[in-house]
Amino acid sequence: MIPLIHQTPRLTLLAASRALLTAELHKPRYFPVLLGAAMPTDWPPGEYDQEAMHYFLEQLTAGGRTAAGWYGWYAILKATATMPATLIGAGGFMGPPDATGTTEIGYSVSADWRRQGLATEMVSGLIEQAARTGMVRHLLAYTHPDNPASQHVLLANGFQAAGTHIDGRLRFEREVEPEVA
Template sequence: MDQALMPTQIEIASPRLRLVALDPRLAALQVDDRQAFFDALEVEPEPSWPPELTDETAMRRLRETLDAHPEQTGWRAWVFISPVMHRLLGSGGFMGAPDAEGVVEIGYSMLTSWREQGLATEAVNTLLQWAYSHDTVKQVVARTPDDRDAAHRVLEKAGFVQAGHEGDVIAWTHERSRLAA
């Protein structure tokens, strides 16, 4: 791939997290050379990587998508890193760039040992701020199984409201006006 077409690495930070958007290079390393992936992120090797809800198929699909569309860096996967411990804590991001109505869908997953500490909420709030920094984004949506109370609490704390049920999945919405200060 032409290096001139490669986006620059996107990083954002919150009080306890460093979030890095996976670009084509990082997405490929995550699949092909896990140690090089950790080295590129300057984190300790994480034996339990990736978090729940991310499997080999999803990682390969991400690599293929970013290879074909490097401009979607930031609108796909992000990793959540502790800048103090240099450890991967979880991942999340968007299902793609905003649609014609300005809607993006968000998702997230924490490694088991980093749950129940407010880190997922912090990551979601940071991703919301990044998304809304783009004028084209008008609304962020999420979907969670109706039996995932912890996931519901994360979304509620981040200002999402339930928008209805789709079978055993709860649909959530977040408007720009609800962005946490």
């Protein structure tokens, strides 16, 4: 079974569940209660939009327990003495790896929390999560050419530029060393 919580120094990464996604989409005032975190002012961030939420919910519903951990993840900044735990972004995978061990990773951070290294830390945690599964060998990521901050996050996490997608987005790739149990 895939672990559904991953800790980094400043973040708790929590795999999306059907209950969380349903609350996020249909009962937004209950979402932070279920999540156990304060909300940023501009939720949802960037490319993590209603379409992504619906896609993740559909995939989790169709795939049952085996789909858990292969789609959306919430990035929650850990509580401090002066601040409650706070949702700062979302990321995850576009599904389980294919037969070659390849899957795609994506991420978005709320504007209130950008330029603090949190996207880099979130992506690092997602890479570690992918390695923990023992199933991922290769990660893909895409970003827009006019988003140098996102490109920096990928490069800082060992991704290498690998051309341009047909839709104009830049393609990045990196290998993953599966963790040995």
